[in-house]
Amino acid sequence: MINLKNANVLYQNKDYQKYLENIKGCEKQREFCHHDLSHFLSVARIATIKSSETGLNIPRDLIYTTALLHDIGRFVQYEDKTPHEIASHTLAISLLESLDFNSNEKKQILDAILNHRNPEAQGFSHIFYESDKLSRECLDCPVATQCDWSAEKKNLLIRY
Numbered sequence: 001m002i003n004l005k006n007a008n009v010l011y012q013n014k015d016y017q018k019y020l021e022n023i024k025g026c027e028k029q030r031e032f033c034h035h036d037l038s039h040f041l042s043v044a045r046i047a048t049i050k051s052s053e054t055g056l057n058i059p060r061d062l063i064y065t066t067a068l069l070h071d072i073g074r075f076v077q078y079e080d081k082t083p084h085e086i087a088s089h090t091l092a093i094s095l096l097e098s099l100d101f102n103s104n105e106k107k108q109i110l111d112a113i114l115n116h117r118n119p120e121a122q123g124f125s126h127i128f129y130e131s132d133k134l135s136r137e138c139l140d141c142p143v144a145t146q147c148d149w150s151a152e153k154k155n156l157l158i159r160y
């Protein structure tokens with residue numbers, strides 16, 4: 001069995017659940033992509049494939065934990081316009097305290113969160129950046145024509 005111990009401990013965390021609820025509340029009327037468990041798991045699964053394709057072989061628990069955390073500050077952005085990679089990074093620092101990662105692993109996770117909107121990111125952060133974008137199913141989106149993503153950025157083919 002694949003060990004996703006930390007990802008599951010995180011998902012059960014009371015603060016984590018509260019932040020997820022906050023995002024859900026903010027996105028109730030949102031027509032465009034949501035930032036929910038389904039998005040987080042799509043990113044995690046694509047990043048898992050990319051991690052093995054590139055030979056980086058990042059531990060799966062680390063990938064899933066990063067995916068669960070990367071947009072968790074999205075509600076802060078809706079509330080006060082703080083860029084959500086910064087808000088997510090701040091919230092992730094305390095959420096990671098209850099998880100069993102060493103300091104090097106925590107740094108990888110936090111760097112990937114902070115850089116998930118940075119096209120210049122390197123290593124795991126780059127894989128994560130790409131996986132986040134690839135997770136959106138533009139080919140089946142009813143509001144694709146109103147979305148501000150460029151035609152090149154939109155996922156119009158099934159690739160992962």
Ligand SMILES: [Fe+2]
Nearest residue numbers: 070071084116
């Ligand atoms: Fe994001």
Ligand SMILES: [Fe+2]
Nearest residue numbers: 039070071132
């Ligand atoms: Fe995302």
